[in-house]
Amino acid sequence: MNLNLRNAILHNVSGNSQDELKDTIVDAIQNGEEKMLPGLGVLFEVIWKNSSEEDKLEMLQTLESGLK
Incomplete structure (x- = not known):
């Protein structure tokens, strides 16, 4: 199975409002x-x-x- 996780995550949140992204x-x-964790990583990459x-x-x- 060839799944591009990054693209799948971006597709799932594309067009979401700020409230939806925050949720x-x-x-x-x-x-x-x-x-x-991978989803949060992709969102951080966009940021x-x-x-x-x-x-x-x-x-x-x-x-x-935060890491101290």
Whole structure:
């Protein structure tokens, strides 16, 4: 079976409203299931690719602080 997981995830959330995207993210985090991690990774990839250098630096600082 040839499944492109990234494309499938993007297809599933494409066109979603901000509220729907938030619900997806919150549900994935609260659910805590390992199978949700690839989806969160793909969403983070979209955020990263569409962020300014300043926003990326802020995300990295937030991540660093959260991992301490």
